Amino acid sequence: VKKILIEMEDQKQNYEQKAKEAIQKMIEEKLQAEQQLQNSQRSLAVTKEDCALWKEHYDVLKAEWTEMNKAHSxxxxxxxxxxxGIEKNQELHQALGNLENKHAELCLKISTLEVDNKLKAEHIDAIEGIMRKGNMRVFSPE
Known part of the structure; x- marks a missing residue:
């Protein structure tokens, strides 16, 4: 009986030792899990900060893009x-050129008519002179 008690005592100590080791292992695993949780929480906090910075950067770029798009429009x-305006200016320039050509044509006609009028006036003066010499009366429209 004593031998059995000793064996049972040894088994009890063995179980207690294994239980202590298992508890110690569980405590270590728990500490590691808590450490990983803290690391993950720190990583999450850093990621949230990065996300906030990127969102801010995105918002700034979006606003700039909107401004640039409006400026482009x-x-x-x-x-x-x-x-x-350039097309209208070209049309006006062309119309001005046409008017200048027309003006030049009209000036040429005026000059031709003035020369013709002068020749006719000289001719009329010559005829009146001939008629005066021949005592003929000249009818004037006056």
């Missing part, structure tokens, strides 16, 4: 109006 519109 404004420039495109201005270019369109400028092109229309």
């Amino acid at each position: 404004d420039l495109k519109s201005n270019l369109h109006f400028s092109c229309k």
